[in-house]
Amino acid sequence: MAERDVREVGGAWADFQVHSFPEPAADLASFVDHFWAVSWDLGDQPPYRQLVVPNPTVQLSFPNGAAQVHGVGRRSGHKVLAGAGRVFGVAFRPGCFRPFLGRSVSTITGRVLPAAEVFGPVPARAVLEAEDAGEQARIVEGFLRSAWPAPDPAAEHVASVVALVAGDPGLTRVSDLAERLGTHVRxxxxxxxxxxxxxxxxxxxxxxxxxxxxxxxxSAAVDWAGVAAELGYSDQAHLARDFTAMIGESPTRYAARYPAP
Structure with a gap:
């Protein structure tokens, strides 16, 4: 394994990058989970490989004057940060990008495509030239309102089901979820x-x-065996394999990214 970049460890990445989460307007809540913004300035440091972990959200991002739609990725990846830059993004509620896309969201899983293919003209240049993340948020809010799709009750239903999964750590099997919903696994x-x-x-x-x-x-100390049992894993090794497959690092290696509490 290659020698580890010391900037990954103990929260050192925060010395050159800033993450913020501007609050979306309330009228966007039916589709938007959250906004996010990241800026970085590495000065004369070498490029940094930023680990990006997967989430069940479709993202609309505005990097360097472009606009991209990111389908859900099943595994982690990396984004190389160099010099100085910033990106603004929208995370849509799980299930709620389908009305914008107009087709199965599985058709863009693991893909990145130009946002214009979904939305038509996108204010990428205005977002790039905005003074700060707050102004970027206002521009994107106006754009999303102009692109507002027709209501889709199924999208709201799916979002509520995903929220149920997110909020109940004891829910570990698809069959249990289907039973909770009064339907079939398929x-x-x-x-x-x-x-x-x-x-x-x-x-x-x-x-x-x-x-x-x-x-x-x-916490710096995690009871791995206890966590594995609580989350429905047969043993600690199964948890470690699952974690590594999805996140891209072992639990202990990933834990080292956090500053000491």
């Missing part, structure tokens, strides 16, 4: 493929692993 699978872009098993797994990273952020 029906849940079809609904998730159409509206989320990935299956319910993947979504459950991702949110249970987020429980793990949340605990890392809160």
């Amino acid at each position: 029906s849940v699978q079809r609904l998730f493929a159409e509206y989320v872009g990935v299956g319910p098993k993947w979504v459950i797994r991702r949110y249970r692993l987020r429980e793990v990273t949340d605990r890392m952020a809160r």
Whole structure:
């Protein structure tokens, strides 16, 4: 394994990059989960490989005067940061990009495409030239209102189902989710493929692993065996394999990214 970049460890990445989450306007809440903005200035430092972990959200990002739609990615990836720059982004509620796309969200899973293919003209230059993240948010809000799709009750239903998965750590099996919804496993699978872009098993797994990273952020010491049992894993080794496959690093290696509490 290559020698580790010391800027990954103990929160050192925060010395050259800033993350913020401007609050979206309330009228966008039916489709937008959150806005995000990141800026960085590496000065004369070498480029930095930023780990990007997957989430069950379609993203609209505005990097360097462009605009891109990112389908849900099943595994982690890296973005290389060099020099100075900034990106503004929109994370759509899981299930709620389907009305904008007009077709199954699984057709863009793992893909990045020009936003104009989905939305038509996009104010990428205005977002690039905006003074700060607050102004970027206002520009993007106006754009999203102009692109507002027709209502789709199924999108709201799927968003509520994903919220149920996210909020219940004891929910670890698709069959349990189907039973909770009073339907069949296959029906849940079809609904998730159409509206989320990935299956319910993947979504459950991702949110249970987020429980793990949340605990890392809160504490330097994690009872791995206890967490594995609580989240429905047969043993600690199974949790470690699942974590590494999705996040791209072992739990202990990933935990080192956080500053000491």
